[in-house]
Amino acid sequence: DAKTTQPPSMDCAEGRAANLPCNHSTISGNEYVYWYRQIHSQGPQYIIHGLKNNETNEMASLIITEDRKSSTLILPHATLRDTAVYYCIVRSPNFGNEKLTFGTGTRLTIIP
Amino acid sequence: GAVVSQHPSWVICKSGTSVKIECRSLDFQATTMFWYRQFPKQSLMLMATSNEGSKATYEQGVEKDKFLINHASLTLSTLTVTSAHPEDSSFYICSALRGAGTDTQYFGPGTRLTVL
Numbered sequence: 001d002a003k004t005t006q007p008p009s010m011d012c013a014e015g016r017a018a019n020l021p022c023n024h025s026t027i028s029g030n031e032y033v034y035w036y037r038q039i040h041s042q043g044p045q046y047i048i049h050g051l052k053n054n055e056t057n058e059m060a061s062l063i064i065t066e067d068r069k070s071s072t073l074i075l076p077h078a079t080l081r082d083t084a085v086y087y088c089i090v091r092s093p094n095f096g097n098e099k100l101t102f103g104t105g106t107r108l109t110i111i112p
Numbered sequence: 113g114a115v116v117s118q119h120p121s122w123v124i125c126k127s128g129t130s131v132k133i134e135c136r137s138l139d140f141q142a143t144t145m146f147w148y149r150q151f152p153k154q155s156l157m158l159m160a161t162s163n164e165g166s167k168a169t170y171e172q173g174v175e176k177d178k179f180l181i182n183h184a185s186l187t188l189s190t191l192t193v194t195s196a197h198p199e200d201s202s203f204y205i206c207s208a209l210r211g212a213g214t215d216t217q218y219f220g221p222g223t224r225l226t227v228l
Binding site: 034036038041042043044045046049087098099100101102103104105 | 157
């Protein structure tokens, strides 16, 4: 699976949009970009995933560049409960190879 | 939907004893489940991949005789830490894959194991 690079930490003011970048320059054509977050002492929570098109759900938006070498997760109106470590993971869609490899992620702190 | 539970949420045991952790997919069937371990201030490390009805596949460096995995049904996988030692103290997290291929892994809440 392709490796990802994320900034170790970011701050965002409550109520503002949080934009979390991720570089995945070695991504293969059929690999998906997944985002999870982990609030302290809990299991990771699925946020969103995409292949090449931008995606949006009730939690966030995912913007993937045209060359697919980077992406940005957008939390439109950050709240204190969004404070967590956010993981960007590239994953193969192939049957039998669905495992996730977690990097160090970005620790997002929402400031009141 | 897509709820995964773990039991117990925390456990304290004496060195040398065995501990079993259960992982259940509550509202979907999971042919594949995964077990991760997370030490303090570190990221999740995959330990093994568990497929229903077959032997688990362990990641390099994970002792299969120490971390016994059973995936007897489409909704239950268990991890048994045998002859636990203090260095096995960690946060153990399971995930379940709903479907295959491009479908999503959903994670349990984790089990905090402390070995005295």
